[in-house]
Amino acid sequence: MENTLHIIGGGLAGSEAAFQAAEAGVKVILHEMRPQVETFAHQGGDFAEMVCSNSFRSDDDEQNAVGLLHWEMRAANGLIMRMAQKHRLPAGGALAVDREAFAASVTEVINAHPNITVEYGEITELPTEGHWIIATGPLTSTALGESIAKETGADSLAFFDAIAPIVYADSIDMSKAWMQSRYDKGETEEEQKAYLNCPMNKEQYEAFIDALLEADKTEFHEGETAKYFDGCLPIEVMAERGRETLRFGPMKPVGLTNAHDPENKAYAVVQLRRDNALGTLYNIVGFQTKMKYGAQTDVLTMIPGLENASFARLGGIHRNTFLNSPTLLDDQMRLKSRPSIRFAGQITGVEGYVESAAMGLLAGRFAAADILGQPIETPPQVTAMGCLVHHITGGAEAKTFQPMNVNFGLFPPVDAKTGRKNRKVRYKIYTDRAKENWQQWLDGPQ
CATH class of the missing domain: 2.40.30.260 (Elongation Factor Tu (Ef-tu); domain 3)
Incomplete structure (x- = not known):
């Protein structure tokens, strides 16, 4: 079982992480406490349940940072984006979904995947052996939260979500x-x-x-x-x-x-x-x-x-709870004090469904590469994925760290001459640069 990846939490991040690792050929055990243990916000027991909204926000991949994140996830065979497209609802330029049908489809894919086993029940202690991703989200159970705080020596930060x-x-x-x-x-x-x-x-x-x-x-x-x-x-x-x-x-x-x-x-x-x-x-x-x-x-x-x-x-x-990730996680979202454990999703200090799922995608790929003995680099900071993971694992100021949506302010700026162009031109430069670099990262070392 040493080469098995365990994932705690079947939300958007955990589901995406499980799918990405399983697609890479790794055996995955997905641990989910619902419906045995309920939360305030969730209504049912399906994976990837959306509780706050049914929108993944803008789908514009040329002028909007979250739309670019959509593009990167689709290019990486992202399960969440594929199911979102399948159950898309009219919403102008936004990507909104039928939330129940969306969650049911994600659950169906996870349950049917030959490399994924689902185990229901609450994990109350931080694991001491094996490869793990903790994607328990902002509603991490009290017992597991206390175990995480004990290991890190720091209280989790918190904010209210409505x-x-x-x-x-x-x-x-x-x-x-x-x-x-x-x-x-x-x-x-x-x-x-x-x-x-x-x-x-x-x-x-x-x-x-x-x-x-x-x-x-x-x-x-x-x-x-x-x-x-x-x-x-x-x-x-x-x-x-x-x-x-x-x-x-x-x-x-x-x-x-x-x-x-x-x-x-x-x-x-x-x-x-x-x-x-x-x-x-x-x-x-x-x-x-x-x-x-x-x-x-x-x-x-x-x-x-x-x-x-x-x-x-x-x-x-x-x-909601989240980690002070700039002090606790390395650039591949591993817990510095316990590198066999990764965190993914909203608990890392990203905000939003898309951002949470994106960090699950990265964590699943990072963990799979470790288990398979394959080299993998952190995505370039000029990509949407790269700028997000850089922000939460060291780019942000630890003392004032707060949840962050993806935005062009997290991207390395373009040169001064280009920066004087109007915003529409500048954003197109950001997205073109990101797409080229993201595809190179997906293709791996040549």
């Missing part, structure tokens, strides 16, 4: 709402009408903000010091930062024309995005919340078009 509510489509008043993607973005009519929009005038917006600020909210235990991640702020926290914050954030009205009243510009717009292939469920975009359930119903039904909304799932908030 989940947006989901509404039944047939409960939305379409005499007030209309279908349109911002700026009519999308190549097909379906994509150009991928979002459902609920308009507010100034009076309605002000009343909504008042109710939001006054609503009952989840209180945390004394001594809880975790921070919110800026990319997933609860709407109440945004409102507390200024009454106009939401109107310049998830409720911005730009690029939208009310089909019921085209002459009057909305003061604010709430957008909903399709959550399943049937089109029966919609999630409220950017409306992560820590309001208590009763308050959510009262406040959200103030939104025009949602007055009689029925909710398939209300929002919630939970505590």
Whole structure:
């Protein structure tokens, strides 16, 4: 069993890591505690369950860093991207999926792979023998978290993550709402009408903000010091930062024309995005919340078009944990004090579904190469994968380390003359450079 790779956690990172290693010819045992041990956020027992959103964000691989990450994962035969494409939903320029069908497909592939064995049950101690990848995500169990902290001699950092509510489509008043993607973005009519929009005038917006600020909210235990991640702020926290914050954030009205009243510009717009292939469920975009359930119903039904909304799932908030990776992990995501153990996914301090799956892809390939005795380099920093792994394993300042999405600010800059070009030209240079280098890395030493 020395040459078997054990992976703890069947989320997006763990599933991708297992698939990549198995495809390389390594025997994999995937350990998953669900459904025997439940978490606050997960609904079922499938692998790769998406709990916060159904979107992998922009799919533009020439002008967007996360779109480039999509491209790199596809080029590497990434399971997560393949299943996402299979269960894609119209979402303008974003890659959104039917989350249940997506997770079911990933689970089917994992269970059917001849090199992967699934073992259910909680792992409570940091392993002492064998090759391991820990991809337990932000909801790492208390027992395993304590074992990791004991080994590293450092407390895990923490931040709060919030989940947006989901509404039944047939409960939305379409005499007030209309279908349109911002700026009519999308190549097909379906994509150009991928979002459902609920308009507010100034009076309605002000009343909504008042109710939001006054609503009952989840209180945390004394001594809880975790921070919110800026990319997933609860709407109440945004409102507390200024009454106009939401109107310049998830409720911005730009690029939208009310089909019921085209002459009057909305003061604010709430957008909903399709959550399943049937089109029966919609999630409220950017409306992560820590309001208590009763308050959510009262406040959200103030939104025009949602007055009689029925909710398939209300929002919630939970505590996420992640490592101080710049001090604990080497450039191939090995625990410095125990190199036979790697970490992958959101627990490493990347933020987002795509980034988590990408770190799983790398960890699976790194571990497989170690087991098979094959040399492997860390991807060049000019690639999306390379800049992310560089950031979390040494590029970031350890004292202020916080979860990070992939972005062009993590890439080595282009030369000064090129840098003076407009942003569109500059981003295309970044992505072209990344693609060339990523393909060379995949091809391996010549």
